[in-house]
Amino acid sequence: MKTSRIAASALAMSALLPLTASAQDLSVTVTNLTHGIYFTPVLVAAHEDGTHLFQQGQAASASLQAMAEGGSLAGLVTDVINANGTYSENPAMGMLAPTASTTTTLNTDGTSNTYLSVVAMMLPTNDGFIGLDSIAIPTEAGTYTFLLNAYDAGTEANDELLNPGAGGAPGVAGIPGAPGGDTGTGGTGAAGADSNTMVHIHRGALGDTNATGGTSDLDSRIHRWLNPVAKVVLTVSNP
Amino acid sequence: MKPMIKKSLVSVLALGLLVLVSGCDNDNDNGAGRYEISVTNLSNNQPMSPPAWAFHDEDYMGWEIGSAATAGLEILAESGDASSFVSEARNHAAVYTQRAADEMVLPGQTQTYTVAFRHDGGLQFTLATMLVNTNDAFVGVSGVKISDLATGEERTYMARAYDAGTEENLETAATIPGPAGGGEGFNAAREASDKVSMHSGVVTNSDGLSSSALDQSHRFDNPVARVVIRHL
Structure with missing residues (x-):
């Protein structure tokens, strides 16, 4: 036990040296903190400095737009692969329900993937997503907690109208689905195009209490949220 | 490997502590602490029930996202009565000291409490208080x-x-x-989800929920309170 402790400390120290490639085992747990919002398949990616899945105040990439509007990870995964990233796709094997958690591991051994990003779409929203944008992975072994905000991709009007399936395609209006089965119909549209078309902090859902009309298909008692909406617990161990 | 070793060491220590705590109520524990707690209500119109707190080690958790609230937390969050929450803490082996304040913390107010107790290290702090103009919202530090x-x-x-x-x-x-x-405070019936989550805020009758007794003044956003711990 003593020997491995010393070995671990030595490794941790060497990881602090800037020129050595890091050798790290990462465990990442994502928790949905909301009362009534589901997350689509989660993408957890370790990558180099300068790589981003999204950035606040910047326009969404086509890949991010596809994720934020329809939950598709295909484009972002291709981007991560092209950037030589280390990633885990869909660890929850589907939707992450309100208050549920999912855990995945990444081994960045032999890479220079020392930054971490996490994204998933929020349902039911038009283009809302949870995001952790490129945080430097601590080199010291330990457990680190990050609280995530809800972002608006800025790519689709928050009309809050259900458009099952079809609404998930980039550029197609509407919310692709409501896993909780608790939305309404017949809304007239809660909002037009975003004023801010860059990625920005989501202003939240409006909703209403009219299940067959009103402006929104969302329920104001169920589909609102306050930040933070997700928790990421990162455990770093230096093998 | 390292975290596992660390964890097992910590567990061994925690076990030792439990034995110590249960074994002696005398003055031969190895730590004594005096702490000042300040709670400021940052909401607009959500009086906070008398805050309850516990000083404890890592084996106590007042609540957990995704798990059902304890009966004590349910009563606190639905009625503002912290006595059962405090009793649960008192009966928990990992809690060094626990108490509830006597008075509410009104919007804009700061209340300050001083606590002195003995402990065996690994000190953590938990505090909970109800937003009384809600159904079951509580503000917490865990x-x-x-x-x-x-x-x-x-x-x-x-x-x-x-x-x-x-x-x-x-x-x-x-x-x-x-x-x-x-209206009513505590009711033993539980909603279907029965899991602690972050709160989504109140809708209010000013924003389309006509059956709501709340108006725009009762809306809130995070953070809802400021808690300052000072080691005296």
Whole structure:
């Protein structure tokens, strides 16, 4: 036990040296903190400095737009692969329900993937997503907690109208689905195009209490949220 | 490997502590601490029930996202009565000291409490208080580590609102115990989800929920309170 402790400390120290490639085992747990919002398949990616899945105040990439509007990870995964990233796709094997958690591991051994990003779409929203944008992975072994905000991709009007399936395609209006089965119909549209078309902090859902009309298909008692909406617990161990 | 070793060491230590705590109520414990707690209500119109707190080690958790609230937390979050929450803490082997304040913390007010107790290290802090003009919202600080707080040092925590998940957020006068409703507090029935989550805020009658006893003044956003711990 003593020997491995010393070995671990030595490794941790060497990881602090800037020129050595890091050798790290990462465990990442994502928790949905909301009362009534589901997350689509989660993408957890370790990558180099300068790589981003999204950035606040910047326009969404086509890949991010596809994720934020329809939950598709295909484009972002291709981007991560092209950037030589280390990633885990869909660890929850589907939707992450309100208050549920999912855990995945990444081994960045032999890479220079020392930054971490996490994204998933929020349902039911038009283009809302949870995001952790490129945080430097601590080199010291330990457990680190990050609280995530809800972002608006800025790519689709928050009309809050259900458009099952079809609404998930980039550029197609509407919310692709409501896993909780608790939305309404017949809304007239809660909002037009975003004023801010860059990625920005989501202003939240409006909703209403009219299940067959009103402006929104969302329920104001169920589909609102306050930040933070997700928790990421990162455990770093230096093998 | 390292975290596992660390964890097992910690567990061994924790076990040792439990034995110590249960074994002696005398003055031969190895730590004595005096701490000052300040709670500021940052909301606009959500009086906070008398805050309850516990100083404890890592084996106590007042609540956990995704798990059902304890009966004590349910009563606190639905009615503002902290006595059962405090009793649960008192009966928990990992809690060094626990108490509830006597008075509410009104919007804009700061209340300060001084606590002196003995402990065996690994010190963490938990605090909970109800937003009384809600169905079952509580503001909390959960298991923050304060063992590294040197004498004379203080640390600030911005506290967020949780939903106890035990009562539906109807917002009707009959179900809001605070001054906005004057209705029922605790009710043993639990809502279907029955899981602690972060709170989604109140809708209010100013924003389309006509059956709500709340108005725009009762809306809140995170953080809802500021909690400062000072090691005296």
